[in-house]
Amino acid sequence: MPRDKKGLSRKSGGQRKDPTTFFVIASEGRESEPQYFAHVADFINTKSLGRLIKIEALRREDNASDFRRVLSMLDEYKKKYKLSDKDQLWCLVDADKWPEKNMAEAQQLCKQKEYEFCMTNPCFELWLLLHHLDFKTIDEAAKNDLLKNPKTTSSKNHLEQVLHAILKKEFGESYRKGSISKAHLEKIPFALRQAFELELEKNHWTFDAFCTRIHVLLQQIFQSEPPDYPLPE
Template identity: 25%
Template sequence: MSRKGYFGKKGKRRKNTREIKPLILIVCEGEKTEKYYFDSFEVSNAYVKVEGEGRGANVLLKAAKKYFKKEKFDQVWLVFDKDEIDDQKFDESIKEIKKKGYNPIYSNPCFELWYLLHFVFYQTSLSKEHCLRKLKEKIPEYEKNIGDMYERLKDKMKLAIKNAENLEKQKKVINSYSKKNPYTNVYKLVEELRKYER
């Protein structure tokens, strides 16, 4: 995602740019895994800033506000996992994110579920460890923070989106965000970024 020539000093949007393109902020819980993935989209019709915070959902909102003070983004997406977060805190975090007008993109149990859905529709409740084991069956060399997952999986993206949408339909009857397992709505951010690709 090239942003060269758009962000001036201190990350400010340059003035007097010829065409107005949307400015999108993606704040990720993971410092590398999610950041590497979203940075790999070849977006040319929007300016995208991806930040990896290394912090959970309950503090990502503060991080987003920090970036928003420096630049008025058109869209803000917060990407995080259920992981070990307490159910109540997780649910409250999502409600607060939505209340602020930001987009919560979350996976239960972990972001790797999105990768797994590129291969198979999986609907049985699972732990993070189980999810990683299942993914390694499909990609034996997979390790956390691998930098080329977008390239490895992009040909299977349509299947992943379809599988994630099917999961969402199944989990619609569950009112608590924390109880939706497995679940990921990463596909919503993926579809948004694809609108601005070359």
């Protein structure tokens, strides 16, 4: 969420006196995740919740896909701004990019730095697919294909292909990284319900199962004041 370094909401190195909670999100994905959370931020800003919650989706200028680079963005933010106890800093990474030992290191570093850690297996597109595909309707073979997520074309993996087909059918839109549709927003309630029902947060260190904590992050964002739809208890 772009803002001046000495904006009204907080000042560089200054003491926080406002009641606003900041959710600062650094992701391995350079474009898709920041765009998605920018849409969520825009939605929040149109509601009364915007007085209490601010989302800052940090953007990388480089293409380095390394969890250490993701963590460094949060480190730089933490050095620049005075944080309150309510603020949350989140590190989002995909399991398909790194071996298990790297993810264990990333999780441990986040714990030391008091950052929230979110690994999505196999990748961020799983979270987007939860907005549109009812996982109760697909068989184990189809789930296994989604989990393995092989390359199907030179530019798309299996999850991206499935997501592309659904968006084309429902909205007449294609799926492209870096061009995340606002159409996902209206489906957030469904994505949240599915993720909690599937207990994806409990699989967070199981590399042979779907997992994510993005729904936990969104529930944290919305918990101060309910949005226009019910959230899972």
